[in-house]
Amino acid sequence: MKIALKKPLLPLFIFLHAILLCNAQIEPQYTQYMYNIGSFNPAYVGTVENAEILGLYRSQWVDVPGAPRNFRFGANFPLRNEKMGIGINAISDALGPVTQTFVDISYSYQVNISETAKLSFGIDVGGAIFDIDFSKGDFENPNEPLINQQNLNNFNPTIGAGTFMYDDNWYLGLSIPNFLTNALLDDEVATLVTEKIQYNFIGGYVFELSDRTKFKPAFLVNAISGAPVNVNLSANFQFIDALTVGAAYRFDNAFSGLAGFQISNSMFLGYSYDYNTNGLGEFSGGSHEAILKFYLGRGNGSGSKGNKGNKELKGKPKQIDSPRFF
Numbered sequence: 001m002k003i004a005l006k007k008p009l010l011p012l013f014i015f016l017h018a019i020l021l022c023n024a025q026i027e028p029q030y031t032q033y034m035y036n037i038g039s040f041n042p043a044y045v046g047t048v049e050n051a052e053i054l055g056l057y058r059s060q061w062v063d064v065p066g067a068p069r070n071f072r073f074g075a076n077f078p079l080r081n082e083k084m085g086i087g088i089n090a091i092s093d094a095l096g097p098v099t100q101t102f103v104d105i106s107y108s109y110q111v112n113i114s115e116t117a118k119l120s121f122g123i124d125v126g127g128a129i130f131d132i133d134f135s136k137g138d139f140e141n142p143n144e145p146l147i148n149q150q151n152l153n154n155f156n157p158t159i160g161a162g163t164f165m166y167d168d169n170w171y172l173g174l175s176i177p178n179f180l181t182n183a184l185l186d187d188e189v190a191t192l193v194t195e196k197i198q199y200n201f202i203g204g205y206v207f208e209l210s211d212r213t214k215f216k217p218a219f220l221v222n223a224i225s226g227a228p229v230n231v232n233l234s235a236n237f238q239f240i241d242a243l244t245v246g247a248a249y250r251f252d253n254a255f256s257g258l259a260g261f262q263i264s265n266s267m268f269l270g271y272s273y274d275y276n277t278n279g280l281g282e283f284s285g286g287s288h289e290a291i292l293k294f295y296l297g298r299g300n301g302s303g304s305k306g307n308k309g310n311k312e313l314k315g316k317p318k319q320i321d322s323p324r325f326f
Helices: 010-023 302-314
Strands: 051-059 069-078 084-095 098-112 118-132 152-166 170-176 198-205 207-210 213-224 230-239 243-250 254-264 267-276 287-296
Touching: 084 118, 098 152, 230 254, 243 267
Parallel strands: none
Antiparallel strands: 051 069, 051 287, 069 084, 084 098, 098 118, 118 152, 152 170, 170 198, 198 213, 207 213, 213 230, 230 243, 243 254, 254 267, 267 287
8 A cells, every 4th residue: 555645644644554454442541441331331421429520631652653642521410319410421542543532421320239339321422423534645556455535424323232240349341332333434435434333341359458458450341343452450449538559561562651630529639641652652752641630529538538437427338439440
């Protein structure tokens, strides 16, 4: 394939082919997935102790022209009966001339499966816009099946579902972001991306090493039929209920460093940096990701006392320790 570009986007299309065709990774991936579960599992939205709003920005493959840029806005609202929740999710994912925009609304309902453990079921309904603007490049071979000079702008509905089981110190989840296969692309660009059902498995366990120190290993696995399984492992330490540091590894992809700080009872700031261990490491300056979370209605002292204190004060079943790892 011979391409002459107005901008230095040649690496972009190599990566576009490698990622979209080989990995079939339609849903954006995040290094700080443990703080961002609501983006890919609707069952999570009602499990939070307080309403929360978050913004996430990811700049991937720094120094590579046209590399991915991702922004996510999310909000999770537990309802007063403590059994239901609603969520809002909006994602803009850009890769050179290709832009994907996802917007959905989530609903969850949870039941008790033991004195402290709960199982949540969730569903989300929304839509996805897939846009390609080929005016950003000059293509000498318009007959190449992966590249077409015709601009595209498609809207399609999406329907997803998930389950999320959790207790004071552990959680497990399974979700499918979209049941409507081939919903994002039509036959016109079927050779660019083959949309198949994606499965997300997530889990973690919190070890209390001392009164003010916690350790949490976690994992996220993305599986698509016919594509390599994407495995993410992470390990985070939390000190004095405020400072979080850790590391993560994405198999055959990247090593990551993570850090977070509970600025106040109502605000958390997190950052991660990825160093590519695959062929991209030679061309890329790594990937940066920042997340800012606001907790609504969290009163003074709730962040430091945790749910043990909440249980004593309110007489309610003990929930997940606060500030939360997930």
